[in-house]
Amino acid sequence: xxxxxxxxxxxxxxxxxxxxxxxxxxxxxxxxxxxxxxxxxxxxxxxxxxxxxxxxxxxxxxxxxxxxxxxxxxxxxxxxxxxxxxxxxxxxxxxxxxxxxxxxxxxxxxxxxxxxxxxxxxxxxxxxxxxxxxxxxxxxxxxxxxxxxxxxxxxxxxxxxxxxxxxxxxxxxxx
Amino acid sequence: xxxxxxxxxxxxxxxxxxxxxxxxxxxxxxxxxxxxxxxxxxxxxxxxxxxxxxxxxxxxxxxxxxxxxxxxxxxxxxxxxxxxxxxxxxxxxxxxxxxxxxxxxxx
Numbered sequence: 565x566x567x568x569x570x571x572x573x574x575x576x577x578x579x580x581x582x583x584x585x586x587x588x589x590x591x592x593x594x595x596x597x598x599x600x601x602x603x604x605x606x607x608x609x610x611x612x613x614x615x616x617x618x619x620x621x622x623x624x625x626x627x628x629x630x631x632x633x634x635x636x637x638x639x640x641x642x643x644x645x646x647x648x649x650x651x652x653x654x655x656x657x658x659x660x661x662x663x664x665x666x667x668x669x670x671x672x673x674x675x676x677x678x679x680x681x682x683x684x685x686x687x688x689x690x691x692x693x694x695x696x697x698x699x700x701x702x703x704x705x706x707x708x709x710x711x712x713x714x715x716x717x718x719x720x721x722x723x724x725x726x727x728x729x730x731x732x733x734x735x736x737x738x739x
Numbered sequence: 740x741x742x743x744x745x746x747x748x749x750x751x752x753x754x755x756x757x758x759x760x761x762x763x764x765x766x767x768x769x770x771x772x773x774x775x776x777x778x779x780x781x782x783x784x785x786x787x788x789x790x791x792x793x794x795x796x797x798x799x800x801x802x803x804x805x806x807x808x809x810x811x812x813x814x815x816x817x818x819x820x821x822x823x824x825x826x827x828x829x830x831x832x833x834x835x836x837x838x839x840x841x842x843x844x845x846x
Contacts, residue, residue: 574743577744581750588757588761591777592761592769597773600774600777601777604780608784614754617745618751618792619795620791626809627812630812635815639776639823642773642823642826645827646773647830647835666767670767671760682755687748687796690797693801694799695801696801697800697801697802705806713810721813724821725820727821732824732828
């Protein structure tokens with residue numbers, strides 16, 4: 565093992581965590597919607613790196629392919645087809661500040677509560693793994709134990725495509 | 740240092756809690772439908788990260804969590820497709836996608 569490689573790996577991990585958190589903040593704080601889509605893409609890139617650290621390079625690839633490649637691009641198309649920018653605040657200043665305070669309070673309470681639960685939680689001790697969690701094990705499990713959910717999700721995707729076409733098409737031919 | 744930072748479940752769990760809190764903040768605060776959709780995606784990501792963490796550190800079979808997160812990604816993609824088509828239909832009818840103005844029902 566190369567000396568000092570530990571520090572490089574830890575620094576890379578810290579960078580990925582910071583990327584994920586900064587992307588999430590950018591996604592919810594910015595007023596221009598296109599910036600928050602970019603924040604979502606950055607957040608998903610960081611998450612893909614974290615999945616790699618969690619022993620799952622396959623899901624890291626899928627995260628980039630599905631979220632950055634499909635979901636963010638689809639949202640950008642939605643942004644181009646409508647006018648999604650946050651409107652200038654028309655309501656009274658005090659009401660605005662009050663709602664902001666409520667939002668910060670609620671999310672801080674959720675963050676604190678979930679953090680406390682997950683750090684204090686008595687997780688069972690890790691047991692010896694039955695499989696190695698490799699791509700081969702995932703493929704075998706998908707085609708044997710989980711074949712019914714696998715087929716069902718393809719049905720869900722088909723229905724979602726047809727439904728999206730039907731909804732977005734309605735009302736386009738007239739007026 | 741025998742135990743590295745990236746080998747501890749706590750870091751991942753706290754980050755997942757942060758993503759959940761950010762998503763809920765966005766859901767309360769956003770005033771457009773697309774912004775709320777993006778916040779919902781953040782909440783999905785938080786759930787997926789939680790699943791992957793417990794899959795890596797606790798679960799006996801490390802393939803199950805990966806398969807579950809794969810299904811979660813498929814469902815999120817389907818949800819985005821449906822939600823965006825609804826948003827575009829709403830924009831065509833109302834010329835606006837602010838949830839405040841969507842206050843008419845027709846039956």
